[in-house]
Amino acid sequence: MSDEKSPAAQYWSANLRLILGCLIVWAFVSYGCAILFRPLLAGIQFGGTDLGFWFAQQGSILSFIGLIFFYAWRMNKLDKKFDLGE
Structure with a gap:
């Protein structure tokens, strides 16, 4: 067995990371x-309330939406790197 990973294994490893x-x-x-x-975070004011409450109510949701777009963007780059584009 060689030490080199197959392209499929490299792609999957990058995806898991x-x-x-x-x-x-x-x-x-x-x-x-x-x-x-x-x-x-209670002492930091953000959006008319403290930052901890803001994260619990709105910040988490906005962060999750940002993560979705970030994941899609990075996967598109990863697909192009491994020549798996559409």
């Missing part, structure tokens, strides 16, 4: 900013 990165951001925003770090 991207998914893992998105999941880390998702967990940080939804659990970290909205729940765990809410008392620390």
Whole structure:
């Protein structure tokens, strides 16, 4: 067996790294900013309320929408890199 990965294995590995990165951001925003770090963010005003409450109510949703667009953009670049475009 050679040490080189096949292109399919490299593609899947890059895809898994991207998914893992998105999941880390998702967990940080939804659990970290909205729940765990809410008392620390309570003193920061944003959008007429404190930042912790804003993340719990609106920031998480906006972050998730941003993650969807980021994932689609990165997957398009990854598809082109591995010549898997439409």
